[in-house]
Amino acid sequence: MYRFLTLALPLVVYLAPGARAQGGTTCNITTPCPNSVPCCSSFGFCGTGSFCQTGCNPLASHALDSCRPDPVCQSGTHAFTDNSRIFSNATKFDGNVTAYDWVVNSGNIMNTNSSGGELALLLTETNGGTRVSSTRYIHYGRITVTLKTGRWAGIVTAAVTMSDVKDEIDWEFPGANTTQGQSNIFWQGFIPEKTIGGTHDISSDSFSNYHDYTIDWQEDQLSWLIDNKTVRTLKQSDMVGSDGVSRYPNTPSSFQMSIWPAGINSSAQGTIDWAGGMINWDDPDYKSAGHFYATIKQVTIECKDPAPPSQNVTSYVYAGNSSAFTPGVQFSNASVLLNAGERGAVGRDRFS
Ligand SMILES: *[C@@H]1O[C@H](CO)[C@@H](O)[C@H](O)[C@H]1NC(C)=O
Ligand SMILES: *[C@@H]1O[C@H](CO)[C@@H](O)[C@H](O)[C@H]1NC(C)=O
Ligand SMILES: *[C@@H]1O[C@H](CO)[C@@H](O)[C@H](O)[C@H]1NC(C)=O
Numbered sequence: 641m642y643r644f645l646t647l648a649l650p651l652v653v654y655l656a657p658g659a660r661a662q663g664g665t666t667c668n669i670t671t672p673c674p675n676s677v678p679c680c681s682s683f684g685f686c687g688t689g690s691f692c693q694t695g696c697n698p699l700a701s702h703a704l705d706s707c708r709p710d711p712v713c714q715s716g717t718h719a720f721t722d723n724s725r726i727f728s729n730a731t732k733f734d735g736n737v738t739a740y741d742w743v744v745n746s747g748n749i750m751n752t753n754s755s756g757g758e759l760a761l762l763l764t765e766t767n768g769g770t771r772v773s774s775t776r777y778i779h780y781g782r783i784t785v786t787l788k789t790g791r792w793a794g795i796v797t798a799a800v801t802m803s804d805v806k807d808e809i810d811w812e813f814p815g816a817n818t819t820q821g822q823s824n825i826f827w828q829g830f831i832p833e834k835t836i837g838g839t840h841d842i843s844s845d846s847f848s849n850y851h852d853y854t855i856d857w858q859e860d861q862l863s864w865l866i867d868n869k870t871v872r873t874l875k876q877s878d879m880v881g882s883d884g885v886s887r888y889p890n891t892p893s894s895f896q897m898s899i900w901p902a903g904i905n906s907s908a909q910g911t912i913d914w915a916g917g918m919i920n921w922d923d924p925d926y927k928s929a930g931h932f933y934a935t936i937k938q939v940t941i942e943c944k945d946p947a948p949p950s951q952n953v954t955s956y957v958y959a960g961n962s963s964a965f966t967p968g969v970q971f972s973n974a975s976v977l978l979n980a981g982e983r984g985a986v987g988r989d990r991f992s
């Protein structure tokens with residue numbers, strides 16, 4: 641299906657602004673980072689400091705424990721009455737997940753403060769879009785976001801899970817059609833099957849009305865829901881290839897919400913078509929507000945770790961026997977702070 645091309649491309653496009661800000665030594669699974677700059681960032685560049693945090697790929701870093709551990713899941717409901725739980729710049733975050741639930745990776749946010757407070761993600765002609773990520777990770781769980789999408793051709797609102805090895809579960813909303821949402825998955829950065837994307841009706845206009853969009857991610861199956869109604873289910877067993885490899889998202893992930901420009905000159909034609917055409921920077925909505933936007937009302941996270949963590953567990957780490965196609969995930973009691981130094985002891989292997 642053509643969707644293979646069109647949906648595969650946006651990921652690459654969206655990472656571009658951040659990638660341009662980095663540079664230097666590149667990294668991937670076959671060519672990991674050198675000891676001097678041990679951490680492979682989500683954009684595929686080697687570095688230290690923030691390169692070792694959210695999105696740092698253990699399999700492409702110097703050692704499996706070069707990246708900071710991924711902060712363990714915590715169930716809860718996040719309202720956005722103000723922005724006090726959102727750290728404004730991911731590259732300056734010290735890793736204190738007690739202080740902040742979210743970080744801004746790129747772009748600009750605002751609190752509209754209507755009906756009790758809402759987080760607005762802004763897109764302007766110059767900011768390249770906005771992405772906000774959870775500071776904590778989820779290793780299976782149910783995530784529900786209550787949001788209003790954009791309504792403009794070329795502009796995509798998204799709510800996705802994203803792991804350090806780029807397992808990804810998506811809700812995406814190209815703004816040209818506000819009565820339809822799209823579901824998709826990536827496994828280690830790739831679309832596992834050409835027909836993996838789905839489209840789903842929304843009962844009323846998604847720009848004017850809040851709806852609940854859920855990702856219910858379990859070890860054996862994955863469901864997408866709109867307003868508590870299951871619109872799609874995918875089984876893990878259906879994602880095992882003839883080579884025996886399970887191409888099903890199975891690594892700890894942060895939850896990321898974004899608005900991003902797909903209909904711009906630098907995008908591939910497939911991406912522009914998928915998003916409904918080029919962005920109109922003369923749109924009256926843009927002229928009056930000074931930005932395009934998507935609005936987040938609430939996020940509820942229910943952790944569903946296959947084995948519940950004991951009290952001393954702080955994080956997830958990739959186990960010593962991780963390999964390219966079979967990352968092993970363990971609990972750890974190591975500090976998740978950026979400058980905490982050596983990692984603590986690694987706990988029991990949850991797959992053993
Ligand atoms: C990994 O990076 C190396 C060095 O930049 C490059 O030559 C190689 O093609 C890359 N491999 C993959 C699978 O992208
Ligand atoms: C982390 O944040 C909490 C809450 O703001 C604070 O009490 C604590 O001292 C911080 N920890 C560190 C190591 O900065
Ligand atoms: C974060 O800070 C860096 C370094 O000062 C800057 O380049 C980047 O644009 C900032 N990011 C955001 C989202 O403000």
Ligand SMILES: *[C@@H]1O[C@H](CO)[C@@H](O)[C@H](O)[C@H]1NC(C)=O
Nearest residue numbers: 817818819820839840841842
């Ligand atoms: C928008 O989505 C709805 C619901 O899936 C569909 O019926 C309609 O044809 C779509 N409109 C356009 C212009 O693609």
Ligand SMILES: *[C@@H]1O[C@H](CO)[C@@H](O)[C@H](O)[C@H]1NC(C)=O
Nearest residue numbers: 784850851852866867868869
């Ligand atoms: C979905 O279910 C939850 C819990 O039962 C409820 O609080 C919420 O209002 C429901 N949402 C919708 C849109 O029906």
Ligand SMILES: *[C@@H]1O[C@H](CO)[C@@H](O)[C@H](O)[C@H]1NC(C)=O
Nearest residue numbers: 794903904905918919920921
């Ligand atoms: C594409 O480039 C032209 C010429 O620089 C510019 O006028 C136009 O606004 C751009 N289109 C978009 C959607 O950014």
Ligand SMILES: *[C@@H]1O[C@H](CO)[C@@H](O)[C@H](O)[C@H]1NC(C)=O
Nearest residue numbers: 952973974975983984985986
């Ligand atoms: C982690 O646990 C080990 C053994 O149980 C202990 O020696 C170590 O001090 C703990 N580390 C932290 C950071 O709590």
Ligand SMILES: *[C@@H]1O[C@H](CO)[C@@H](O)[C@H](O)[C@H]1NC(C)=O
Nearest residue numbers: 950952953971972973986987
């Ligand atoms: C946590 O503590 C329990 C017992 O108190 C211990 O068995 C387990 O190994 C510890 N886990 C970690 C990750 O340190």
Ligand SMILES: *[C@@H]1O[C@H](CO)[C@@H](O)[C@H](O)[C@H]1NC(C)=O
Nearest residue numbers: 961962966967968989991992
């Ligand atoms: C890691 O090793 C343990 C045994 O020590 C094994 O049970 C587990 O399946 C391995 N995980 C991976 C991903 O190979």
Ligand SMILES: CC(=O)N[C@H]1CO[C@H](CO)[C@@H](O)[C@@H]1O
Nearest residue numbers: 721722723751753754756757
């Ligand atoms: C960011 C902001 O101004 N938040 C305010 C929104 O309104 C509520 C209730 O009126 C206040 O408590 C917030 O501080």
